[in-house]
Structure formats: structure tokens, C-alpha cells
Amino acid sequence: xxxxxxxxxxxxxxxxxxxxxxxxxxxxxxxxxxxxxxxxxxxxxxxxxxxxxxxxxxxxxxxxxxxxxxxxxxxxxxxxxxxxxxxxxxxxxxxxxxxxxxxxxxxxxxxxxxxxxxxxxxxxxxxxxxxxxxxxxxxxxxxxxxxxxxxxxxxxxxxxxxxxxxxxxxxxxxxxxxxxxxxxxxxxxx
Numbered sequence: 001x002x003x004x005x006x007x008x009x010x011x012x013x014x015x016x017x018x019x020x021x022x023x024x025x026x027x028x029x030x031x032x033x034x035x036x037x038x039x040x041x042x043x044x045x046x047x048x049x050x051x052x053x054x055x056x057x058x059x060x061x062x063x064x065x066x067x068x069x070x071x072x073x074x075x076x077x078x079x080x081x082x083x084x085x086x087x088x089x090x091x092x093x094x095x096x097x098x099x100x101x102x103x104x105x106x107x108x109x110x111x112x113x114x115x116x117x118x119x120x121x122x123x124x125x126x127x128x129x130x131x132x133x134x135x136x137x138x139x140x141x142x143x144x145x146x147x148x149x150x151x152x153x154x155x156x157x158x159x160x161x162x163x164x165x166x167x168x169x170x171x172x173x174x175x176x177x178x179x180x181x182x183x184x185x186x187x188x189x190x
Contacts, residue, residue: 007037009047009057017058020099030054052109062097062104063117067124069093074124077131080180086125087148087176094152105149133183140183147175 015037020028030051034041048054067074070093073086094101110118126141133140151172159165 007039007043007047012037012044012047012054013057013061016054017061017100020058020103021097024099025055025103028055055103056107056109056111056114058100059103059107059110060114060117062100063121065097065100066090066093066104067117067121070121070125074128076128078128079132082128083132083144083180084173084176087144087172090148091151091172094148095155098156101152136183136186140179143179144176147179151175 012033016028016033019033019036028051030044031041034044044054048057069089070086073082073089076082078086122141126137129137129140154160160171
């Protein structure tokens with residue numbers, strides 16, 4: 001006789017992400033999650049073999065959600081305006097889902113299958129940058145990612161709260177315009 005399921009991996013994942021976003025990784029215990037779902041802790045292990053496996057699944061979901069946020073911009077090759085929109089969407093995701101963003105950025109327990117979701121996001125950005133950046137599209141994607149991730153860190157540390165410091169919107173536009181100007185310089189050099 002089959003065992004009747006009271007939950008699913010998707011329900012557990014959804015509840016875990018909600019708990020993560022409310023209390024961070026420190027507030028995410030399998031025991032508390034099981035209690036919230038009205039399950040025994042052992043029931044969770046039927047779907048996720050460990051806390052690390054659950055965190056990895058949540059990180060992958062973060063990558064999926066980030067890709068969904070960027071997808072409207074990534075449907076076509078990126079123009080300079082598209083790069084600005086991509087950056088705004090990336091930062092909006094990091095700002096509105098900080099715990100999930102952090103997990104996406106720091107999870108080191110992904111399986112090779114889970115890593116493919118991360119690679120899909122990366123490859124899509126590199127591919128859509130190609131018409132703008134040519135053979136430098138991977139380097140430009142890494143530079144853009146580094147810049148945006150750095151802005152997230154600076155915002156969170158309160159650097160932009162200092163009197164006289166440039167504010168994020170102006171700093172974002174300045175940095176992106178600098179990157180795009182550098183691309184034009186690369187194109188014109190022999």
C-alpha cells in the first residue's frame with residue numbers, strides 16, 4: 001500500500017524559503033520547519049536528505065527566481081539600455097530577497113545537476129551580451145556581475161548612507177556607462 005503524502009518537495013521548499021526570508025539561515029532549522037508544516041522532522045528527510053540538501057535546493061530556486069526576474073531583458077540581445085535594465089532588475093532582486101540572494105551567492109553544496117541551473121543563468125547573460133561585447137562577452141558578464149554584487153554589499157554595509165557619498169542610482173548609472181564606454185574603446189582598438 002503506498003504511503004499517503006502529506007506534503008511535497010515543492011511545499012517544503014516554499015515554506016523553507018519563506019522561513020529563510022523571515023529569519024535568515026540561522027532561523028532555518030528542519031525541526032522548526034517540520035513543526036510549521038505539521039510534520040515530523042523525519043518526514044522532511046524523505047524529500048531532502050539533510051539541511052545542506054535543502055539549502056542547495058533553495059539556492060537553486062533562488063537562481064530560478066533571479067533568472068525569471070531577468071528573463072524579460074534576456075529575451076533579446078542586450079543593448080546599452082538593456083544592460084541598465086538588467087542591472088536594475090538584478091539589484092531589485094537582491095534588495096527584495098536578500099536572504100535568498102545571499103544563499104544563492106554562497107551555497108557551496110550544489111550537485112552537478114543543480115549547478116546546471118546556475119550555468120544556465122550565466123550562459124544566457126553571456127550569450128545576450130555577445131552582440132554588444134563580442135568575444136569579450138564572458139569577461140563583460142563577470143565584470144558586470146562583480147560590479148552589481150559589489151553595489152549590493154556596499155548598500156548593505158551602509159556606505160551610501162554617509163553624507164556626500166554618491167547614491168546608488170547615480171553610482172549604478174555611472175559605473176554602467178563607464179563599462180559600456182570601455183566596451184566601445186575595446187571595439188575601436190586594434
